[in-house]
Amino acid sequence: MKSRIRTALAVIASTLLATAAYAEEARNFFKVGVVTELSGDLATGGNVTKRGYDLWAQEVNAKGGIDIKGKKYQVKLFYADAQSNPAAGASAAERLITQEKVDFILGPYSSGVTLAVAPITEKYKIPMITGSAESPLIWTNKFYYTFGTVPPVNFTGAAPIKTLSEMKPAPKTAVILGTNDTFSKATAEAFKAAAEAAKIKILKFNIVPAGQDLTPLLSAVRGMKPDLIAFGGHDEELIKLVKALRQINYTPKALLMHYGVTEPAFIQSLGKDAEQVLGASVWTAAVQTKGKILWPNAASYAVAAEKAFKTPADYTQAGSSAAGIAFQAALQKIGATPGMSEDQRKKLVKALEEIDVETFYGKIKFATSGQYYHANVGMTPLTIQIQNGKVVAVGPVKNQEAKPQYPMKEWKNR
Amino acid sequence: MELLPQALIDGILLGGIYITIAVAFSLTYGVMHVIDFAVGEWIMFGAFAGYYLNKLTGLDPFILLPAVFLIFALVGYLVQPVIHRVMSGNRGNPLLMGLVFTFALALMFQGVALTVFGFYTNSIPSTFSEGSILIEKLGLSMTIPTIRLAGLCYALGITAMLHYLLKKTTFGLGVRALAQHKDAAGLMGVNGKRTGAYVYAIYVGISAMTGVLIGCIFSVSAQMGAQYTIFAFFVVVLAGMGYLAGVPWAALLLGMVQSIFLIYFDPGHTLLAVFAILYTILLISPKGLFGRGV
Structure with a gap:
């Protein structure tokens, strides 16, 4: 009985191997x-x-x-x-x-x-x-x-800060936060570098663990009254941050985030509270491109x-x-x-x-040397903003689909 | 120093959320000796139930809480016999069996939720989430978000109700007897199987309601469960496994530690601080804050 099972298994195994080998040879995709x-x-x-x-x-x-x-x-x-x-x-x-x-x-x-x-x-x-x-x-x-x-992100992240620094009056102070993961941290650092270059005073810079309730931290931030709050994080954290700001009822002049703002879920779940949030991007459906x-x-x-x-x-x-x-x-x-x-x-x-x-x-x-080695450097970084439930490019001026809305409308007046 | 009152308030409010996550979890452990690793997933399912019911009816999520409780209590009542079966009979190490079983349940629930509800993060709108109470007196400025205040009231209400149920009713007497000694309770006429099912039903119902609350305060997504399981576990271990009365204090302590650390120290190391305190307390008192755990 045992040997019969063994033979059967051997047959099955060899058939499988043969099919695999066959598929490999005949691959035309x-x-x-x-x-x-x-x-x-x-x-x-x-x-x-x-x-x-x-x-x-x-x-x-x-x-x-x-x-x-x-x-x-x-x-x-x-x-x-x-x-x-x-x-x-x-x-x-x-x-x-x-x-x-x-x-x-x-x-x-x-x-x-x-x-x-x-x-x-x-x-x-x-x-x-x-x-x-x-x-x-x-x-x-x-x-x-x-x-x-x-x-x-250090290539794209500077764009929204530049757009903001062209506003009148430009934001003078900023609080910059980021979640502790590779991307979010880099985003927060990119925002920080760009803000420093634009002579915006940084009142607070913190990297926080993911999943952390930020309300106590934001309550402290509220007392500093920063013009700009910039945050590096993924989709879920961005939604939580906006909700936390809404709950403590503090509206900065500008709220800047990066990836996640362009995701449809951000607008869907936050509704009117998603309005006027700024972000960085390299593409919107309205950019002028010619594909071959x-x-x-x-x-x-x-x-x-x-x-x-x-x-x-x-x-x-x-x-x-x-x-x-x-x-x-x-x-x-x-x-x-x-x-x-x-x-x-x-x-x-x-x-x-x-x-x-x-x-x-x-x-x-793709760049072939330097700090951007093998990253795509053929693009123009854009500043985007949520306006009327849509993601639109608001900077740089030559790529503008709409004028940036600044300062942000108070939460309670929405 | 002007931030201290705000830090304390935030800590209490955050503690309120932790109470709601952990209180029923502690009850189930006390009675059934199940460390339910699916607690976060019950919260997640509850949150989605709140999200869809709110979309469907347009009612405020706080009005929907009783409906969510009833639906999930029924689900819990139907699921409990399965867990009971896994943990009873002639099996070695029932505690481990329960642990593995609920862990698998959690993984399965996550997969189901991802397939059914999709991968987007959602949020439940509530009239409470719009406002906050601002107190500006004596040079101090404090904000109390109404939604979190409502959450704290809910937490205290649930705790009071559970306390009443356990201490003042015959059913509660049976539950306590069962927690103390299963066999002896059986000999005194307590139906262990049915009481266990009721307790599990209450637990799942409360966890689901907590989900609705969390959906209002934070967000709703298929992958949200795991982080709340961890916090439920933290609070319950700190309170002493199965010692229900310790839960509110442990939850408030954790909330307070987080809030104060976030404001006064390095926010990047908040969780480290939480772990360090948990570790120190368990080192001094291995049975939790009050030394009353199992």
């Missing part, structure tokens, strides 16, 4: 690994990147695939959940590379997970582009195989995104779709076919370093 936060604290942002990656794959496949020397290859996305945990992200990436044998990787939403995944892609020499992570730390590490379409690959401009991408997901696209989703486009452009350039060798992957990195392509998202050009 690109296996794209995606490591992102599909569950856990950062699931909101993770799923926004998923929308961006999905939309890219859907559009590529609808057009028949990526055209490599006259032959079209479809793309298939293989997801691995990073669970909002850097260690889980690293092992997810390792699994995608060693077991799924993906050709390249579309990267995580958060900077923390990206920093954990990058050494893995480095080890196996697999190119990765993140369509979202914004911490400057990723780029100062100079990972050879890691790229990013969204510029680092897939979508001709920002507006057409916005329409496609709305149709696919019934919710407006933000810059992270757009950046994620653009990450796919960057790979597409580089693959076409070197004429790589699925099942790439190590040598071809190296060529892919070289090609990525050389691309300079106009897309619906804006210009994609």
Whole structure:
């Protein structure tokens, strides 16, 4: 009996192996690994990147695939959940590379997970582009195989402070807070540096643990009466901060945040309290861009995104779709076919370093040296503000969709 | 120094929130000896129930509290026999079984919530969340957010009600007997199974109502549960496992520590301070603040 079971198991195993080997040989599509936060604290942002990656794959496949020397290859996305945990992200990436044998990787939403995944892609020499992570730390590490379409926050974060310093009267004092994670901390630091450069006096600068109730701290801040409150954090924390300010009834002249403000959930859950909150971005549906690959401009991408997901696209989703486009452009350039060798992957990195392509998202050009190494520096940072339930660009002046509303309207008069 | 009254008030209000999270959790442990790791998830489900009921009916979440309690008490009543089954019979280490079971329940609930409710963060609007009471006298300036004041009243109300239930009713007598000695209570005619189910029902109902409150003060999302489980655990350990009367004091102490640390010291190390105090107290008195825990 035992030997019969053993034989049966052997037969099953060999059949499975044979099928796997067969699939490997006959592969006529690109296996794209995606490591992102599909569950856990950062699931909101993770799923926004998923929308961006999905939309890219859907559009590529609808057009028949990526055209490599006259032959079209479809793309298939293989997801691995990073669970909002850097260690889980690293092992997810390792699994995608060693077991799924993906050709390249579309990267995580958060900077923390990206920093954990990058050494893995480095080890196996697999190119990765993140369509979202914004911490400057990723780029100062100079990972050879890691790229990013969204510029680092020290590149974008200065824009809203500059817009504010052009207001009359400009804010004179600021309180800057950030949550203790890679991205949020970097955001708070970027705001601080920009505020100092703009001669705004910083009354308080604190990095606080995630999940912390900020009301007592804000009660203390209220006594300082700062003109500007700037906060680095993820979506849920931003909502809590606005609610806390609302509860203690303190309205600063300007309230500045970064990622999360552009997410539809921010406006939906806060309603009128979301109005006039400022943020930094590199893309809105109204930016003037001319795309050569897939979508001709920002507006057409916005329409496609709305149709696919019934919710407006933000810059992270757009950046994620653009990450796919960057790979597409580089693959076409070197004429790589699925099942790439190590040598071809190296060529892919070289090609990525050389691309300079106009897309619906804006210009994609990765820096090849300096503090922004492999980050996209082809973009113009924008100041955005929530006006009438919509995200609009209010600065710099030449990109303005509407004039900035300043100072903020008191909570109780809304 | 002018910030001290504000710090104290904020600490009390924050403590109020912790009371609501921990009080029923402590009761279940005292009676059923279940460390329910799904407490945060019951809070999360309650918050979503409040969110959707508010959307559907347009009523203020505080009016919806009794409805949420009834729905979730029923759910708790139906779930308890499963936990009872896992923890009874001829099984080694029932405490561990309960722990593992509720931990799995929590993970499952998180997955279900993420699939059903989506990944967005929401908020429950309430008339209370709009205002605050401003006191400016003797050169001091204090704000008391009405929603948090309402939360504190709710916490004290729930504690008083539980106290009455346990100390003044026959049902409460049975519950206390069960907590003291399961077998002896059974011999005296207390139906352990049914009483356990009632207690669990009350616990789930209260946790769900707390969820609605948290949804008003903070936010609602599928992944919100874990942090509240940790705080419930903190408070209950500090109060002494299963010692209900210690919960309000432990909760207020934690709230106060956080508030004072946030204002006077480095906000980056608030949680470290909380841990340090918890550790020190447990080192001196391993059975909690009052030495009355299990």
